[in-house]
Amino acid sequence: MTGATAGVAETAPVARPSYRANHVARHTAPATARHGVARTLKTWGLEHMADTAELLVSELVTNAITHTTSRTVGVAVTCPVESTIRIVVMDTDRSELPPPEAGGDEESGRGLLLVDKLSDRWGVERVATGKRVWCDLDTRRVAL
Template sequence: MTKRQKGPSVQLHRRLGHTDLPAVGEARCALREFLRHRSDPEETDTAELLLSELVTNALIHTRNGAAITVTSAPGRLRVEVRDFVAGQEPAPYVPNADDGTHGRGLLLVQSLADSWGVMTQALGKVVWFELTAGKPA
């Protein structure tokens, strides 16, 4: 049973600098605290993992940092990671053996999120995912 709040949505916002890779862990902690009484532990773990992947991608592949917006509404969690660099939209691909541990982030998002996508902005893009409470296993 999900422990989501009743009523209107609530949000969490964070801004991360380009060279601030340690902020990925801080963003995970902030998300965990934000979801403490709004989500079940399994959903929180999934949200933390997917947030880490998107934030890491944004910080590594852009030069202007990232902004995180998390919206929790009854039955739904939406996480958005915005970068500020125009360019090609990210797409999942199957990494090969030479890629080491790289190239799996969007595959995880595609596999674990209920929905996800990319929205282009005037400057940069937003990569987002949603988790829905109470979905069938």
């Protein structure tokens, strides 16, 4: 046996799971994204994270549809490390992202405030095709 100790089997690295989908930028996209994320987390045995993840993806997809000129919105969910779920929403708009704030009586503008409060970390990255807004959830946390 070359490169391995006799009697010890070599194992290939296990790929982390991921989910990816593209949605037409219309009013049905947040619900479709929520369902896809919930199914994915259930498959991964992370049902306890589904409510929070669904709310986060819904807010991010809604923002992409409402505040950009994108015709499609991409959604990805990955586990970059064992105890973290990363939700990523991608759009093709190159405009600046507004800060997460809303006035006292405003009915909208609270999406990024929710993302900030409910996720463990979040950020925005410019990419060649537009921007990517992401948030991380620690899978060890207690559900909402």
